[in-house]
Amino acid sequence: MKKLPSTLTYMTLSLGVITIVAGALLAWVHEITAAPIEEAAQRKQVEAIRAVLPEFDNDPTAQQVTWTPPSGSEPFTIFPAYKGDVFAGAAVEGYSLNGFSGEVRIMYGFDAEGDITGYEVLSHAETPGLGAKMDEWFRMDIGHRSVIGKNPAETSMYVTKDPGGEIDAITAATISSRAFLATLRECYDAFKYYKTEKTVSHE
Numbered sequence: 332m333k334k335l336p337s338t339l340t341y342m343t344l345s346l347g348v349i350t351i352v353a354g355a356l357l358a359w360v361h362e363i364t365a366a367p368i369e370e371a372a373q374r375k376q377v378e379a380i381r382a383v384l385p386e387f388d389n390d391p392t393a394q395q396v397t398w399t400p401p402s403g404s405e406p407f408t409i410f411p412a413y414k415g416d417v418f419a420g421a422a423v424e425g426y427s428l429n430g431f432s433g434e435v436r437i438m439y440g441f442d443a444e445g446d447i448t449g450y451e452v453l454s455h456a457e458t459p460g461l462g463a464k465m466d467e468w469f470r471m472d473i474g475h476r477s478v479i480g481k482n483p484a485e486t487s488m489y490v491t492k493d494p495g496g497e498i499d500a501i502t503a504a505t506i507s508s509r510a511f512l513a514t515l516r517e518c519y520d521a522f523k524y525y526k527t528e529k530t531v532s533h534e
Contacts, residue, residue: 375453376438380410380422383440383449387412387419396529398521402513403428407521411529418443418530423518424453427510432456435465435510439518445526446482447515455507462507469511475499478512483519488512 380391391410399406407425411418420442427435435455440448450469457463469478475491476499489496490508500508 379438379451389413400517425518430510431506461504
């Protein structure tokens with residue numbers, strides 16, 4: 332008499348089939364969602380560039396260059412803006428890993444002289460009502476909060492709690508504020524790098 336497969340064998344086969352099907356489904360879901368996610372990220376990036384830069388008529392994304400800060404291994408991305416052949420400024424996407432809850436990623440805009448023309452917080456995991464206030468805090472014309480219109484070469488982009496600092500930290504969110512300003516300082520370094528090393532080659 333032929334011996335019937337054991338219950339354990341059936342369970343093993345069933346689990347194997349389930350694993351294969353689940354893996355195939357996950358791969359399929361990833362394939363159909365990857366493109367829309369990437370498109371949404373690119374759209375957000377382009378919108379942020381336009382929001383922070385002065386007027387330009389080139390395609391900053393087509394002329395982007397990278398610069399790696401001394402403090403990190405992942406490069407910042409510089410999006411140069413031109414009005415005709417004249418350098419109008421640059422948007423710089425940078426990050427800090429030292430937010431209260433980890434990485435903070437921000438796009439800053441600078442005009443040709445290095446004055447800050449705007450910023451957009453691209454991603455963060457900071458506490459709602461505290462560190463998350465960076466979305467608006469540093470553009471408020473109250474006290475010494477706003478960084479807009481200031482030039483990091485002339486204004487100390489540190490919180491006032493730190494020696495020489497000239498920017499008011501978010502109330503009860505000094506760590507988040509320091510991460511915001513550290514990103515700003517390094518984005519400005521990236522801007523200076525581009526202006527010094529790359530604008531000549533563009534002409």
